[in-house]
Amino acid sequence: MTALEGVKIAAGEEVPLFARVRNSMRIISLDPSSEERRLAYVVKIILYDLGKVKKEEILALQDYPRRGIYDVTFIEEKSFLRFLKVMEEKKNEDRLVGFKVLPHFDQEEVVLVVKTYSPVLPLKEITAVLSQYCKRLKFGGKIWNEHGLWTSKYKFSAWFLEKKMPPARVRMGKVNIDVFFSGMPVFCRKCRSYGHVADTCEACKFCGESEHEEKNCTSPKKCNFCFETGHLYAACPVRKQKMEVVKQDVETEEEVRKVDVMERIDDETVENMDASIDIVSPERVSEKGKIGKRIVVKKEEKKQESKE
CATH class of the missing domain: 3.30.70.330 (RRM (RNA recognition motif) domain)
Known part of the structure; x- marks a missing residue:
């Protein structure tokens, strides 16, 4: 061990x-x-x-x-x-x-930060893609800036499948999402592989071969979800199947609510708040010792915290 x-x-x-x-x-x-x-x-x-x-x-x-x-x-x-x-x-x-x-942390747990370049992209689309690389995926909420505005970023806790990591950039139809996590190796946004960057990559971004230039590629385009030919992302049958079960595996947007916490909390919460990795939102401490915090939490998680 x-x-x-x-x-x-x-x-x-x-x-x-x-x-x-x-x-x-x-x-x-x-x-x-x-x-x-x-x-x-x-x-x-x-x-x-x-x-x-x-x-x-x-x-x-x-x-x-x-x-x-x-x-x-x-x-x-x-x-x-x-x-x-x-x-x-x-x-x-x-x-x-x-x-x-x-x-305090499960040693296999990895915190993912996902940025979507389209804020209207459904959360279930993102979780369906990420779940292909994870044996367990837990939605952690939206990430807010100091003004209380959503940054078009989400946070997840992930437990990766053995020898699998999500790509740093995923093309979902016409929308890109970027994935960040601590310790991630360098990533090529051209061939979607870890270990090198696009400037040194000689592979064709369509088929992955290095014998020809991209403009001369005759191979059929691959789906960005299942990486098979014959269809594209929007019509992917694997994606549609995954979308049907994703709600059973991952907490989705409907199970999350935004709350304002303006109440006196115990010593453990106050003393640990600054050292926590929770980046969902900033805290505001008033002169009376109360904490005002805009956060995103699951209902079940909120109940568990209140019992602590």
Whole structure:
């Protein structure tokens, strides 16, 4: 098992999006009232003794003792990955009985930012294309600028199929979409392959062959969805089938609502807000300590966050 495989997160145990911080672990005591399960035990036994963590490796430890939650953020990724691996190897240790230890982020999860050059392009079209490259795809909302205006960008959480990544640019009929994610390799917008750029590409953008120039290509055009010949994107039978099932696999626009949050929130939300990767919208903090935030959330996700 590699460090990147890490601790598996069971359903319902995910750290809420607003509280997620990079290189961080959440330690949960199942019995917060027990004196033996409080901060001293977490630091001395779980971190120092079992995890072999050194004090200077820790950036911060945020504790919420009444809820039995302890969030540990490491200074460097290598320290985080080492602790992650140790916790997986020692998950059956007696000293971990009564605790759950999990990373803030699923290590296979990739955050995608998708820009559509046509703001009227249906969201289900985008999810149908992206889902071809993902074993799981979760819609994260629209991305807003500091003026509260939509930027024609969406955010997704994606779990890629093995050895597959979505192209950085997709031609959907007459509309282009661009896909961005952390760590993506260089991409050729001409032949739609990773590893080089268009300036050095000698392949024909229509057929992929390098023996002729594009103006001399006699091959039939390929569909930009299934990459087969005989039809184009709009008439693609595979696309039509995918569109029928996409609502079952991915949260769509109808399941998302925009809300204004103007209420006092708990310490965990305030302290983690700036460090969160949630880029859906900016926050505004008033003098009274209330947070005004325009966000896009799923109804089910909002309910889960309120329970946290």
